[in-house]
Amino acid sequence: MAPSDPLTQIDPVVRPTIADQVFDALYARVLSLDLPPLTKLSEAEVARQMGVSRQPVRDAFYRLSKLGFLIIQPQRATTVSQISARDVSRARFIRSTIEIRIVRRASGGLADDDIAALERILSDQLGALEADERARFHRLDDAFHQRICEAADLGFAWDVIRETRAHTDRVRYLSLGTGSRRAYEDHRRILDSIIARDADGAERALDDHLAQIDKIVAGLRARNPTWFSEEE
Amino acid sequence: MAPSDPLTQIDPVVRPTIADQVFDALYARVLSLDLPPLTKLSEAEVARQMGVSRQPVRDAFYRLSKLGFLIIQPQRATTVSQISARDVSRARFIRSTIEIRIVRRASGGLADDDIAALERILSDQLGALEADERARFHRLDDAFHQRICEAADLGFAWDVIRETRAHTDRVRYLSLGTGSRRAYEDHRRILDSIIARDADGAERALDDHLAQIDKIVAGLRARNPTWFSEEE
DNA sequence: CTTCACAAACTGGTATGTTAGTATATCAGG
DNA sequence: CCTGATATACTAACATACCAGTTTGTGAAG
Numbered sequence: 456m457a458p459s460d461p462l463t464q465i466d467p468v469v470r471p472t473i474a475d476q477v478f479d480a481l482y483a484r485v486l487s488l489d490l491p492p493l494t495k496l497s498e499a500e501v502a503r504q505m506g507v508s509r510q511p512v513r514d515a516f517y518r519l520s521k522l523g524f525l526i527i528q529p530q531r532a533t534t535v536s537q538i539s540a541r542d543v544s545r546a547r548f549i550r551s552t553i554e555i556r557i558v559r560r561a562s563g564g565l566a567d568d569d570i571a572a573l574e575r576i577l578s579d580q581l582g583a584l585e586a587d588e589r590a591r592f593h594r595l596d597d598a599f600h601q602r603i604c605e606a607a608d609l610g611f612a613w614d615v616i617r618e619t620r621a622h623t624d625r626v627r628y629l630s631l632g633t634g635s636r637r638a639y640e641d642h643r644r645i646l647d648s649i650i651a652r653d654a655d656g657a658e659r660a661l662d663d664h665l666a667q668i669d670k671i672v673a674g675l676r677a678r679n680p681t682w683f684s685e686e687e
Numbered sequence: 688m689a690p691s692d693p694l695t696q697i698d699p700v701v702r703p704t705i706a707d708q709v710f711d712a713l714y715a716r717v718l719s720l721d722l723p724p725l726t727k728l729s730e731a732e733v734a735r736q737m738g739v740s741r742q743p744v745r746d747a748f749y750r751l752s753k754l755g756f757l758i759i760q761p762q763r764a765t766t767v768s769q770i771s772a773r774d775v776s777r778a779r780f781i782r783s784t785i786e787i788r789i790v791r792r793a794s795g796g797l798a799d800d801d802i803a804a805l806e807r808i809l810s811d812q813l814g815a816l817e818a819d820e821r822a823r824f825h826r827l828d829d830a831f832h833q834r835i836c837e838a839a840d841l842g843f844a845w846d847v848i849r850e851t852r853a854h855t856d857r858v859r860y861l862s863l864g865t866g867s868r869r870a871y872e873d874h875r876r877i878l879d880s881i882i883a884r885d886a887d888g889a890e891r892a893l894d895d896h897l898a899q900i901d902k903i904v905a906g907l908r909a910r911n912p913t914w915f916s917e918e919e
Numbered sequence: 920c921t922t923c924a925c926a927a928a929c930t931g932g933t934a935t936g937t938t939a940g941t942a943t944a945t946c947a948g949g
Numbered sequence: 950c951c952t953g954a955t956a957t958a959c960t961a962a963c964a965t966a967c968c969a970g971t972t973t974g975t976g977a978a979g
Contacts, residue, residue, distance in 0.1 A: 508934040
């Protein structure tokens with residue numbers, strides 16, 4: 456074989472394990488509050504219901520506990536965590552801190568095709584908003600923020616943001632339609648500021664945008680107090 | 688019992704599991720490069736050597752892989768990861784972004800006892816520097832940064848920083864004495880700026896301080912190329 | 920010496936048995 | 950009814966066994 460062509464290194468990580476599948480299934484059910492906070496889960500019981508052994512369930516439990524979705528109490532029980540207003544607030548602090556720096560950098564000037572892609576996401580989002588397609592709206596919301604990260608050549612930052620986001624995701628899921636119009640307008644304002652290369656404006660718009668989550672939490676908490684942990 | 692004293696809720700998480708111990712042991716050995724990059728580890732082999740079953744070893748492996756210390760390739764091997772200059776740089780970006788915001792807030796004014804505590808850490812650090820006690824110097828380095836977080840009432844941020852720090856920790860360990868004097872002086876400058884309520888000065892001092900890591904990586908890489916992964 | 924089929928020795932993922940700690944049901948004594 | 954000891958039924962942590970892939974050693978063919 457000619458050494459001129461080094462071929463391409465193949466990535467041997469393709470097979471989704473059973474543990475992955477259990478994780479995904481539980482993640483979706485916790486996120487959607489199909490498994491509401493304080494629900495007790497048992498490795499053995501989940502394994503039985505899913506028709507697998509306890510081992511992959513255990514792996515999945517552990518991963519979910521790392522995300523803050525499950526609380527594992529050895530020899531006692533594993534329960535779906537309550538939503539902590541404090542943790543949501545902290546996650547927002549971390550996220551906004553990182554993302555503000557990113558939009559400021561983006562405000563230094565973006566490539567035309569990045570701006571075009573962001574515009575496309577925004578118009579799609581407007582479509583989703585008017586059609587009341589909430590799941591699609593949220594997907595596009597993420598896509599918008601992610602695209603900004605990538606455009607600023609800081610794509611890895613999105614991975615960090617996503618991890619801190621687990622706490623807030625259930626809140627977002629709960630909020631569903633509420634505040635969508637506002638969210639869309641916030642995005643519009645952020646992009647406009649970036650295009651105008653107005654870093655301060657972009658920062659303000661983004662900070663306002665992310666600050667909404669705390670208000671949403673307060674509203675939800677009033678209606679579903681048992682889903683939230685009560686720390687001062 | 689008088690209801691006037693609600694006692695204190697006990698936290699049922701006190702027992703360090705075997706998995707924890709395996710994790711700690713491996714963490715220390717990877718960090719110290721006692722297990723250098725590209726070392727192959729086997730669940731079975733480690734379990735045998737430590738006299739435990741594969742199960743807790745497996746848990747520990749998974750945690751270490753999440754930190755980026757191990758690369759698990761199913762059915763193939765688990766190896767100690769190489770140090771990625773790119774990942775170190777990215778971790779620094781995340782860290783400096785968060786920590787800059789923190790020192791800026793701290794520059795808004797700190798309580799007297801916080802400043803006193805920071806001064807004490809600094810003088811201890813000077814002592815460690817002159818006595819060439821490197822491990823203690825590094826511990827105090829962390830303590831300094833952590834204390835600033837706590838003083839700014841953002842103690843949780845330190846937990847986030849610590850997680851992103853795994854990538855950089857091996858580099859720090861390798862660097863040992865080099866740059867300690869410089870690090871101490873950076874700390875001095877940061878604290879002085881905070882005391883003077885000079886947010887911009889504190890930001891500059893911190894950013895310079897954290898930027899050192901990239902220089903250190905370059906130097907180490909030249910001497911130990913096999914420990915580093917070569918991406919572009 | 921090189922090539923290559925193939926067996927043997929690995930790997931981590933999965934299944935299941937065992938152990939020790941915890942919560943709860945039960946019931947005797949008041 | 951209440952109290953408190955104790956048996957029972959849980960729990961997750963840990964140990965062991967097996968599986969399906971992958972790598973590697975080996976030796977015959979060329």
